[in-house]
Amino acid sequence: MSSSILSSLFRPAPLFSLAALLRLVLLLYGNWQDAHSAVKYTDIDYLVFTDAARYVSNGLSPYSRETYRYTPLLAWMLIPTAKPHLFSFGKVVFALADLLAGWLIVRVLRKQRGMSAERAGAFAAIWLWNPMVATISTRGSSEGLLGVLTMALLWAVEGKRVSVAGFILGLGVHFKIYPFIYAPAIIWWMDDEHLGKGVSKLPASFAGAVIKFLSPQRIQLTLISLSTFMGLNVLMYYIYGTPFLTHSYFHHVTRIDHRHNFSPYNIFLYLASADPSSSSLHAFLPQLLLSCLFIPFVIAKKDLATSMMAQTFAFVTFNKVCTSQYFLWYMIFLPLYLPGSSMLRVPRLGITALLLWVLGQAAWLQQGYQLEFLGDSTFFPGMWLASLAFFLINCWILGIVISDGAERNIQKVNMM
Amino acid sequence: MRERITYFRPQDADMDPNQLEIHDTKVQGPAIEALKEHKITLTLPELPSELAGLLRDLEELHLRWATPASYNTLEPFSSRISPGLHVSYTPLKEDHDPEKLCTALQAFGRLDCSSPDVFINLSDGRQPGSPALFFYNELEKLDGFAKRLGPVVCSGPAAAECRKQLQDLKDAVSLDMSYDSTSESVKIQALWPLQKREISVPASPKGRTEVGILSRGAPPGMEAHEIGVSGVLAVIGETKEPSPALFAFAARHRAASGSFTSKFQQPTGLHPTLQLSLSTAAPPLDEDAECAPYAYLTLPKVIFADRYQLADELFLASKNLAAAKYVSEPVDLEAPAYTTKEWGSNVLLQLAPPKGKAAAKDWTVEVPLHLRYLKPSPTGKEEAGIPYPAVFWACGGEEDVGYAVSPFDRLNLGYDGLFSPGTTFWHVSPEPEAGDRLINNISVPVVTEGASQWVGVGTAVAVALGFIWVLMKLMGGYAKSGHDTVAKTAEDEGKKEK
Numbered sequence: 012m013s014s015s016i017l018s019s020l021f022r023p024a025p026l027f028s029l030a031a032l033l034r035l036v037l038l039l040y041g042n043w044q045d046a047h048s049a050v051k052y053t054d055i056d057y058l059v060f061t062d063a064a065r066y067v068s069n070g071l072s073p074y075s076r077e078t079y080r081y082t083p084l085l086a087w088m089l090i091p092t093a094k095p096h097l098f099s100f101g102k103v104v105f106a107l108a109d110l111l112a113g114w115l116i117v118r119v120l121r122k123q124r125g126m127s128a129e130r131a132g133a134f135a136a137i138w139l140w141n142p143m144v145a146t147i148s149t150r151g152s153s154e155g156l157l158g159v160l161t162m163a164l165l166w167a168v169e170g171k172r173v174s175v176a177g178f179i180l181g182l183g184v185h186f187k188i189y190p191f192i193y194a195p196a197i198i199w200w201m202d203d204e205h206l207g208k209g210v211s212k213l214p215a216s217f218a219g220a221v222i223k224f225l226s227p228q229r230i231q232l233t234l235i236s237l238s239t240f241m242g243l244n245v246l247m248y249y250i251y252g253t254p255f256l257t258h259s260y261f262h263h264v265t266r267i268d269h270r271h272n273f274s275p276y277n278i279f280l281y282l283a284s285a286d287p288s289s290s291s292l293h294a295f296l297p298q299l300l301l302s303c304l305f306i307p308f309v310i311a312k313k314d315l316a317t318s319m320m321a322q323t324f325a326f327v328t329f330n331k332v333c334t335s336q337y338f339l340w341y342m343i344f345l346p347l348y349l350p351g352s353s354m355l356r357v358p359r360l361g362i363t364a365l366l367l368w369v370l371g372q373a374a375w376l377q378q379g380y381q382l383e384f385l386g387d388s389t390f391f392p393g394m395w396l397a398s399l400a401f402f403l404i405n406c407w408i409l410g411i412v413i414s415d416g417a418e419r420n421i422q423k424v425n426m427m
Numbered sequence: 428m429r430e431r432i433t434y435f436r437p438q439d440a441d442m443d444p445n446q447l448e449i450h451d452t453k454v455q456g457p458a459i460e461a462l463k464e465h466k467i468t469l470t471l472p473e474l475p476s477e478l479a480g481l482l483r484d485l486e487e488l489h490l491r492w493a494t495p496a497s498y499n500t501l502e503p504f505s506s507r508i509s510p511g512l513h514v515s516y517t518p519l520k521e522d523h524d525p526e527k528l529c530t531a532l533q534a535f536g537r538l539d540c541s542s543p544d545v546f547i548n549l550s551d552g553r554q555p556g557s558p559a560l561f562f563y564n565e566l567e568k569l570d571g572f573a574k575r576l577g578p579v580v581c582s583g584p585a586a587a588e589c590r591k592q593l594q595d596l597k598d599a600v601s602l603d604m605s606y607d608s609t610s611e612s613v614k615i616q617a618l619w620p621l622q623k624r625e626i627s628v629p630a631s632p633k634g635r636t637e638v639g640i641l642s643r644g645a646p647p648g649m650e651a652h653e654i655g656v657s658g659v660l661a662v663i664g665e666t667k668e669p670s671p672a673l674f675a676f677a678a679r680h681r682a683a684s685g686s687f688t689s690k691f692q693q694p695t696g697l698h699p700t701l702q703l704s705l706s707t708a709a710p711p712l713d714e715d716a717e718c719a720p721y722a723y724l725t726l727p728k729v730i731f732a733d734r735y736q737l738a739d740e741l742f743l744a745s746k747n748l749a750a751a752k753y754v755s756e757p758v759d760l761e762a763p764a765y766t767t768k769e770w771g772s773n774v775l776l777q778l779a780p781p782k783g784k785a786a787a788k789d790w791t792v793e794v795p796l797h798l799r800y801l802k803p804s805p806t807g808k809e810e811a812g813i814p815y816p817a818v819f820w821a822c823g824g825e826e827d828v829g830y831a832v833s834p835f836d837r838l839n840l841g842y843d844g845l846f847s848p849g850t851t852f853w854h855v856s857p858e859p860e861a862g863d864r865l866i867n868n869i870s871v872p873v874v875t876e877g878a879s880q881w882v883g884v885g886t887a888v889a890v891a892l893g894f895i896w897v898l899m900k901l902m903g904g905y906a907k908s909g910h911d912t913v914a915k916t917a918e919d920e921g922k923k924e925k
Contacts (some may be wrong), residue, residue: 034497049745059734077735078760157474270761270800279886282879285765285802297894305898309905325897330490330888382872384696390809406893410900417904 019211021132023117028137029214030113034106037149042099044207046188057151058335060101063088074254080262082186083247083255085153105148107156112159113139113387115166116346119316123169126350134346154189154336161323165316166189166301168197171206177232181239181290188263189340192322194236196307200315271382271394272331275402278349278395280331284421298329310416317416321409352415371401428466429909433835434461434617434641435501436658443670444659447626447640451664452637457628460638462501463619464835465592471611473633481527482606482613486517487558488528489839490604492535492566495814497863498600498620501736502643503654503835506680507855509725509814510865512566513841513889515549515558519608525560534575538564547755549844556846561755562770563725569596574625585632604838616837630663637656637670649675651825652851654833665686679830680837683711687818690860691869692793699869701728701794703818708780708790709817711853718822718853719749720778720874722792722802723842728810729764729871731795737776737795737824746793748788749777775845780817798871807875810876815857815865817842824849888912 020026023425041052063073063086073079073086091100114137120131138144138158148155159181167176177199183190206228214220249257271277276294301323310318323341354361375397381387384392430823436442436459448455471479482488485756496509512535514583517529529540539545546560573593581589596602601618628638637660644657653676659669685707692700703722726732737743737751754774759767778792801809817840841850857865 022713046741049739049742055735077757085572092636176621240803245828275886275889278878279882280873281800281874282803282882286765294890297890301894301897312911313908328893382697384698385694386696386870386872388872388875389809390872390874391882395878395882397886399885401925403893406896409897412899413900414904417901417908 018129018133018420021129021136023128023132025400026117026132026136026139027110027113030110030136030145031106033142033145034109034149037145038099038106041102041149052150053385054147054150054152057101060089060151060153061092064091064101065093068093072251072254074251074258080258081153082250082259084186084243085156087224095415101341102149102151103155105151106145107221108155108159109144109148112141112155112343115159115162119162119166119169119347119351123166123313124347130350134350137346137349138343140185142337143335144342147336152336157183157190157340160186161190161193161319161340162343164193164320165344169315170198173201173228173231173233177235178239180232180236181241181315182243184236185243187394188260189323189326192302192307193327194320195303196311196315196318196322197232200311200318201226201232202312205312229352235395240273243292245345252387266330271379271390273335273372273398273401274331275329275398276331277333277398278390281390284336294329294331298326301325306413310413310419314416316344316347317419320348321412321416324405324409328409343362348412348415353411353421358369360411362412368405368408371404375401380409428470428473428631429462429637430631430634431462431466431626431637431639431641431834433466434459434624435464435504436461437501438642438643439619444640444671447659447661447669447738448643449661449663449667451667452630454525454628454661454663456628456640458623459640460621460623462499462504462621463603463624464504465615465617465619467615469613469615471613474613478531478579481531481850483608484523484527485521485606485608486520487607488514488516488605489558490514490602491601491840492569494600495565495567495864496600497814497857497859497865499622500600500618500680500682503656503676503833505681505682506837506840506852507817507819507854507857508840509563509723509817510565510723511814512724512731514540514562515560515839515841516565517559517831534568534579535566535572537563537757539770540564542768545770547757547769547772549755552826553844554846554848558749558839561773561841563727564770565727565814568597569602569611572778583632588629589632604725605839628663629774631700635662636664640718641672641716644673646673650677652677652828653818656683663903676833677806677828677830678833678835679828679843679850679852679854681851683820683855684709684856688854688858688860689815689865689867691813691867692711695869699796699797699806699873700815701796701797701816701867703778703792703794703816704789704856705778705780705792705818706789708782708786710780710822712822715852716822719853720780720818720820720822721752722776722778722794722816722818722840724774724776724816725771725814725841726774727811727813728767728769729799729801730813730869731772731799732762732774732794732796733760734758735760736901743777746795747781747790748792748794749779749781749794750774752777758796767799773841775842798869801871801873802875803875803879807873809871809873811869811871812866813869815867818857820855821846822851822853823847824851 043164044052059076059079062076063079066075067073067086068090073083083172088104089101092095115133116138117131117189120126120134121128151202160179164176164179164183167179181196214223306321306325307318310321320341323344327337327340351353375394378389378394382389442459446457448641451757464749467891483756485898491508491513493508506696514532517794525543526541531537532540540562546562548559571598577590577593578586590913599617600620603616605614609879610678627644628636630636638660639660641656645655649655655675657673660672661669685705687703689701689704692702713719732754734751734754751774755773758772759770776794778784781790860867
């Protein structure tokens with residue numbers, strides 16, 4: 012009885028209504044808190060976006076706002092927020108992006124995995140009803156936009172819409188750089204079988220293999236995504252000049268990430284930044300090897316969604332900076348990875364993974380609290396060990412996702 | 428060269444002018460309770476040639492120093508700045524290299540000013556004619572300055588007397604040096620605090636020396652906004668008898684009633700709150716005058732205010748702040764101190780005093796600030812001293828009040844350029860939080876130096892372990908089912924049939 016009520020909630024209408032209601036309530040509550048309390052609900056980043064949007068609406072560069080490190084597209088999109096009574100416009104856009112991402116999840120699960128509406132809805136609810144996701148977007152953080160972009164990318168690729176996929180990929184990389192890790196996975200995935208051209212014979216020679224690999228669709232995706240990415244960059248550079256390149260791109264390579272965050276490299280980078288002779292660029296190596304090469308090579312053809320999830324997970328885990336907003340980048344793929352995964356098949360494994368993931372963060376946050384608010388020097392060993400422990404927990408979870416992905420056969424999942 | 432030495436006494440003090448002995452080479456008098464101001468005006472040719480050469484590249488230069496020690500003063504010497512050395516200047520040419528200036532400034536002690544980026548640009552939002560560039564450095568005492576300056580400026584038969592006078596700077600609480608290219612003159616003003624001191628003024632070896640023994644007075648016809656002064660004046664070598672003086676002038680800087688203390692709320696964490704406690708919220712003038720209280724902060728780079736955080740009205744109101752009227756630029760909101768080139772930043776905050784009945788009581792303002800990361804230290808802590816802010820009521824006045832006519836006027840204190848020229852500053856007297864220093868100490872958590880030997884290896888090992896673990900999982904997956912869907916499906920089905 013109760014399970015049938017619950018499963019009826021996963022039908023599209025209640026699923027999306029509840030998700031929208033959750034966001035509406037948070038949005039209104041947030042506005043109330045902002046108006047009545049000195050402690051703000053709205054994220055500081057949202058003030059950065061809206062300040063930048065105000066500059067843009069006055070014909071100025073969004074980079075006139077310190078710490079605006081995003082594409083001008085974001086500021087353009089939020090131009091309505093320059094009007095005081097439309098201040099929440101951006102939050103509404105981010106919340107709608109959440110819902111759109113959820114709709115794409117349902118669509119991929121139903122059309123491309125053949126799932127029932129209720130079952131697809133139940134998995135989509137992991138994203139749509141997730142309080143963390145809803146809070147982040149209603150506080151005005153733009154990560155939800157990345158969710159919709161990456162899910163749209165997966166939907167376009169699996170639906171064999173090559174041009175659309177290329178455009179979204181180029182746009183996504185322009186927006187936040189990291190989606191470039193999906194390019195090798197998608198290219199690798201786009202073989203004849205996945206594109207529905209039937210299995211052809213193996214080419215006899217190496218040259219033949221190369222020629223076969225350079226299929227028109229792969230070239231089309233590459234060209235469209237590259238020209239979208241470069242086209243947007245040239246346009247923004249033309250309008251805003253060097254500050255666009257400095258703040259949107261170079262900053263992420265050259266930044267000294269000394270302020271404490273979840274990254275295993277954090278304390279190391281703090282120490283290194285105080286010593287001008289050191290360089291820490293080699294930290295990119297394990298991150299890029301895993302997320303751009305090894306993981307897509309082994310998993311992409313078997314299960315593109317799980318590959319993208321594992322790649323993102325590896326990218327965030329091995330990144331030089333890691334904050335909880337980045338967790339959203341891989342959480343969007345959970346509804347696609349979880350069906351048939353060992354975390355659901357063996358609930359003990361799934362619950363252990365979730366608990367350890369939460370505990371790892373809690374241990375770190377406790378150290379962070381002591382540093383940030385009490386002024387105790389917890390950098391070493393407390394916070395350092397907590398960040399390494401969280402890193403190793405994440406590696407263990409990543410191992411599970413990879414094993415699942417490597418053994419997965421999409422067709423079998425379809426039958427479930 | 429002209430010198431003027433003023434002894435300024437509290438109002439109720441009395442002295443018989445006959446006690447003053449005026450000789451041809453000096454003025455001598457009994458010990459009296461007074462503060463002392465020594466003002467010297469020099470022309471460029473009277474300066475050592477190197478110094479004159481340095482100044483010729485500048486349009487104006489202003490050095491302002493205040494002691495970190497608490498001291499008592501009297502109107503009209505009531506102006507206050509944050510303790511430390513404040514340097515502002517405008518070069519004649521835009522591509523001016525501050526290196527020569529910085530080398531000269533080393534006379535004060537080791538100052539970190541060699542890079543042009545250390546100076547911040549003041550051009551925004553200030554009165555025209557304000558200096559262009561600004562630099563601040565903490566400076567505890569003038570002892571070193573007096574010692575180093577001796578051989579440079581003291582020469583000839585009066586060298587010994589000159590060095591002795593320089594030594595007096597040890598006890599000074601404030602020192603101003605100003606140069607501007609229009610008058611081509613250098614004005615030096617030093618102030619000694621209110622205490623019992625003997626009147627003793629030697630004649631200047633090269634010029635006129637004027638001595639005044641003054642206190643507050645009320646000349647007839649004095650206007651409400653003016654300060655009246657009475658006493659005796661004498662010019663060494665010119666007058667045999669002290670001549671009585673009674674005059675009034677409009678003063679830019681006044682003393683407000685009450686006092687304030689500044690302290691950091693505990694625990695400080697990485698986002699400390701500076702708490703300013705004022706003893707009264709009563710404005711210095713009656714209701715009709717447009718007066719508002721302000722705090723002008725001088726923040727070394729270890730600490731900063733976030734201009735964006737200080738933009739929200741509700742947030743400001745909860746801290747008893749009205750507005751952040753000025754925050755110097757640039758202020759990087761993320762960079763650690765060791766990569767921040769600017770010396771630090773200035774902030775002008777308008778305070779929001781309680782109204783009505785509560786106005787007579789003491790009140791508190793909270794200034795939210797943020798710490799930058801500092802270099803590793805052996806203990807995991809680094810101590811920093813943040814100078815007291817200047818707290819004052821600013822009352823709007825007529826555009827041209829003629830403050831400059833005042834013989835004791837003081838300009839270019841940093842905050843004055845942010846107000847209209849007619850503004851009167853009513854200074855609230857700073858009281859030390861503890862002891863006698865107008866410095867707020869704060870302990871900044873940093874990573875311990877000893878961590879580096881563990882963190883480098885430990886992080887590498889952990890990352891390697893994680894990387895290898897993930898790689899093993901990938902290889903395991905690859906060994907089982909390759910990289911292709913087709914192969915996997917076939918193999919899987921084969922397995923199932925067994």
